[in-house]
Amino acid sequence: MEQIELTYPARRNVNKKAHVGVVGSGDLEVLLExxxxxxxxxxxxxxxxxxxxxxxxxxxxxxxxxDGAVRIQINDAGATPGIVYLRxxxxxxxxxx
Amino acid sequence: MSEYTGIRGAVWFRSLTxxxxxxxxxxxxxxxxxxxxxxxxxxxxxxxxxxxARFPCxxxxxxxxxxxxxxxTRVREVIExxxxxxxxxxxxxxxxxxxxxxxxxxxxxxxxAAAAAADAYGSARLAGHPVIALVVGHALSxxxxxxxxxxxxxxxxxxxxxxxxxxxxxxxxxxxxRSVDELEKLAKEIAPMSYDxxxxxxxxxxxxxxxxxxxxxxxxxxxRNVQNELVAAIADARSGPVDLRNxxxxxxxxxxxxxxxxxxxxxxxxxxxx
Amino acid sequence: MSSKGYSADFINRQSFIELDARARxxxxxxxxxxxxxxxxxxxxxxxxxxxxxxxxxxDDGCVVMKGKIAGQAAVVVALEGAxxxxxxxxxxxxxxxxxxxxxxxDSEKGLRTSAVMLLETGGVRLQEANLGLAAIAELMxxxxxxRKYAPVICLTAGTVGCFGGMSLxxxxxxxxxxxxxxxxxxxxxxxxxxxxxxxxxxxRDRALIWAIHGGEQRYAMGLADALVDDDTPQVAxxxxxxxxxxxxxxxxxxxxxxxxxxxxxxxxxxxxxPKEFRALWGTNGxxxxxx
Numbered sequence: 001m002e003q004i005e006l007t008y009p010a011r012r013n014v015n016k017k018a019h020v021g022v023v024g025s026g027d028l029e030v031l032l033e034x035x036x037x038x039x040x041x042x043x044x045x046x047x048x049x050x051x052x053x054x055x056x057x058x059x060x061x062x063x064x065x066x067d068g069a070v071r072i073q074i075n076d077a078g079a080t081p082g083i084v085y086l087r088x089x090x091x092x093x094x095x096x097x
Numbered sequence: 098m099s100e101y102t103g104i105r106g107a108v109w110f111r112s113l114t115x116x117x118x119x120x121x122x123x124x125x126x127x128x129x130x131x132x133x134x135x136x137x138x139x140x141x142x143x144x145x146x147x148x149x150a151r152f153p154c155x156x157x158x159x160x161x162x163x164x165x166x167x168x169x170t171r172v173r174e175v176i177e178x179x180x181x182x183x184x185x186x187x188x189x190x191x192x193x194x195x196x197x198x199x200x201x202x203x204x205x206x207x208x209x210a211a212a213a214a215a216d217a218y219g220s221a222r223l224a225g226h227p228v229i230a231l232v233v234g235h236a237l238s239x240x241x242x243x244x245x246x247x248x249x250x251x252x253x254x255x256x257x258x259x260x261x262x263x264x265x266x267x268x269x270x271x272x273x274x275r276s277v278d279e280l281e282k283l284a285k286e287i288a289p290m291s292y293d294x295x296x297x298x299x300x301x302x303x304x305x306x307x308x309x310x311x312x313x314x315x316x317x318x319x320x321r322n323v324q325n326e327l328v329a330a331i332a333d334a335r336s337g338p339v340d341l342r343n344x345x346x347x348x349x350x351x352x353x354x355x356x357x358x359x360x361x362x363x364x365x366x367x368x369x370x371x
Numbered sequence: 372m373s374s375k376g377y378s379a380d381f382i383n384r385q386s387f388i389e390l391d392a393r394a395r396x397x398x399x400x401x402x403x404x405x406x407x408x409x410x411x412x413x414x415x416x417x418x419x420x421x422x423x424x425x426x427x428x429x430d431d432g433c434v435v436m437k438g439k440i441a442g443q444a445a446v447v448v449a450l451e452g453a454x455x456x457x458x459x460x461x462x463x464x465x466x467x468x469x470x471x472x473x474x475x476x477d478s479e480k481g482l483r484t485s486a487v488m489l490l491e492t493g494g495v496r497l498q499e500a501n502l503g504l505a506a507i508a509e510l511m512x513x514x515x516x517x518r519k520y521a522p523v524i525c526l527t528a529g530t531v532g533c534f535g536g537m538s539l540x541x542x543x544x545x546x547x548x549x550x551x552x553x554x555x556x557x558x559x560x561x562x563x564x565x566x567x568x569x570x571x572x573x574x575r576d577r578a579l580i581w582a583i584h585g586g587e588q589r590y591a592m593g594l595a596d597a598l599v600d601d602d603t604p605q606v607a608x609x610x611x612x613x614x615x616x617x618x619x620x621x622x623x624x625x626x627x628x629x630x631x632x633x634x635x636x637x638x639x640x641x642x643x644x645p646k647e648f649r650a651l652w653g654t655n656g657x658x659x660x661x662x
Contacts, residue, residue, distance in 0.1 A: 151639045152639050153639070154567055154571070162634050163634060166627065166630060166631040166634055167631075169627040169631075170627055170628070170631060173625075173627055195566075196557060196558065198558050198562060198563045198566035198567050198571075199563065199567060199571060199572075200563065200571055200572050200583065200642055201637075201639060201642065201643065202557070202558070203556045203557065203558060203563070203572075203583050203584065204583050204643055204645050204648065205634065205637065205648070206556075206589075206592075206594050207556075207557050207558075208538035208539060208541065208542050208555065208556055208557040209542045209594060209623065209624060209630070210630065210634075211538075211539050211542065211557060212511075212538075212539045212540075212541075212542025212543050212624040213542070213624045213625070213626075213627050213630060215511055215539055215543070215624075216515065216542075216543060216622070216624040216625055217627070219511060219512055219515040220515060220625075222512075223515060223516060238495070238504065238535075238536065239535070239536055239539065239557055239558075241504070241508075242504070242507060242508055242511070242536050242539050243539070246504075246505075246508035246511075247508065247511065247512060261501065262500060262501060262504075263494075263495040263497060263500045263501065263503060263504045263536075264495070264497060264500070268562070268565065268566075269497050269500075271565070272497060273497050273498065283423060286422075287419060287422065287423070287498075288501075289419065289461070289499050289500050289501045289502040289503075290497075290498070290499070290500045290501070291501075297501055300501060300502065300505070302501075302505050340472075340512060340513075340516065341508070341509050341512045344505065344509065354461065354502070355418075356415065356417070356418050356461050356462050356465070357461055357462070357464075357465040357502075357506075359415055360409060360415055360462055360465040360466055360469055361465065361469045361472075363408075363409050363413060363415060364408055364409050364435065364466065364469040364470060364473060365469070365473060367408045367409060368408065368437065368473050
């Protein structure tokens with residue numbers, strides 16, 4: 001089990017929660033909610049160790065386009081970067097619905 | 098982990114009832130007797146091996162179709178008989194290898210036979226009968242759900258030959274893709290996974306752990322002691338509600354099942370919102 | 372109640388099986404009446420998984436929703452088959468039991484509250500072993516208590532099916548609803564093959580598996596009350612039907628004499644063709660309070 005924390009600057013307040021995904025094999029769940037302080041924070045828990053750099057790359061790419069001041073929690077069971085990115089986009093979509 | 102021998106059930110059935118046989122018409126693998134216990138006349142039930150059982154997959158102490166059906170019948174008999182009178186205690190003496198694993202069993206719906214027995218025990222409890230499970234050997238998985246786990250109070254011997262669990266070690270290791278060694282190591286650190294009855298006792302589900310020097314050849318005074326403990330458990334059951342909430346109220350449960358308690362309090366708090 | 376066959380509507384059907392537990396639960400309620408209780412943001416997860424290197428899910432694979440079905444108060448508990456095979460742990464089991472206990476409490480006070488349990492599960496979560504098993508026993512007790520007041524409906528749609536200790540919970544239900552894809556039994560084919568050999572059950576024989584455990588077989592032999600297509604509106608309709616029907620006169624698991632009599636007549640000297648059970652048990656079956 002690995003825990004990874006990342007923070008990003010953010011500009012826009014977000015006022016809705018969103019939840020997507022299932023912690024199935026090769027999948028993940030994303031909990032997105034308004035952040036506490038300024039900026040955005042991401043807390044990742046994954047059962048596949050050793051991919052910190054990959055996680056950072058995916059989240060960097062995501063936050064290059066997204067500027068919500070959110071707290072994102074991820075529970076992961078071995079999803080590919082593509083699936084992670086998809087779930088993040090789905091969570092944003094749901095939070096903006 | 099101990100081996101299942103299939104001896105203890107019959108030994109304790111005889112010790113506590115003075116009888117040794119099934120009731121007329123029942124499969125030989127289910128022993129039922131009515132015997133005095135304290136000031137009550139209790140019904141005792143026990144599943145034992147029958148190497149000549151009709152179903153080939155139920156010949157070594159498994160709880161199969163006929164065992165479950167006989168248990169359901171004999172427990173419902175008590176409910177019906179005591180409908181307008183004092184609710185007699187029902188004592189499940191438990192030493193069962195497992196549920197029966199067979200194609201015939203699955204075809205004929207053993208899930209329903211098992212549910213019928215559990216229904217009978219649970220309905221007896223809800224009707225006010227004190228139902229006590231005395232685990233003298235093994236109590237595994239579907240077999241224990243069928244015969245014993247609906248009891249008001251569960252007693253077990255503090256002995257290496259006693260085991261309550263969801264699946265035998267080798268099978269559990271296979272299913273969870275671990276080695277038996279890895280599983281044993283985990284089981285030492287994680288109480289709900291342990292095969293040791295003393296760790297099971299920490300979960301708060303057990304009413305009492307009883308010490309018996311030799312569970313296979315008990316002495317007279319030990320048998321009397323177990324009878325006294327059963328009588329005390331019956332009184333305790335009668336003094337409380339008919340549901341299973343006592344399994345969450347013990348000191349041990351407050352510690353080891355705190356997540357269960359949190360679920361219950363949160364759900365109740367949110368039930369009425371809006 | 373049986374289903375219509377596949378028709379030209381097949382393409383337009385809304386698959387129920389493809390929905391996750393949350394979406395399945397929501398689909399059963401009257402529009403706009405449902406809300407989730409102790410959901411992911413309450414973060415009541417398993418205390419036992421992370422320490423074993425398994426990532427927990429914030430709802431522990433069990434969704435509890437409350438609302439109205441066919442205009443009546445109802446609670447739905449849905450197991451997520453994709454998380455740990457829908458297996459029962461301390462928290463997921465406690466959510467189900469607590470929900471049923473609250474439904475009983477309301478029913479006792481005069482607000483009859485029925486229950487639907489969506490069971491996609493292999494039974495006990497072995498990583499929580501004795502707490503999972505105990506949770507199932509407690510759930511069974513709560514089903515027995517609630518079903519005196521209001522129907523407890525079991526819905527198993529697949530792909531996981533309902534196995535292990537949770538098959539006993541299904542056995543206690545007031546009504547059982549299945550799709551053809553679904554399966555219901557105590558022991559799965561792999562376990563039987565492991566315990567008693569490939570002759571007893573070849574776990575690779577898919578036709579055999581569905582012939583014994585499949586929804587169509589269970590319905591035809593009287594162990595399930597309805598067979599539905601994998602179509603969400605149809606599933607919701609059947610659930611409304613049984614909710615409105617109320618508590619059966621006699622529950623299937625209480626019909627012991629009938630069942631025991633049937634077992635006594637079986638020739639156990641050989642394996643059977645499961646289809647025989649359709650004629651033997653199907654017509655005056657252990658269904659809907661029939662004797």
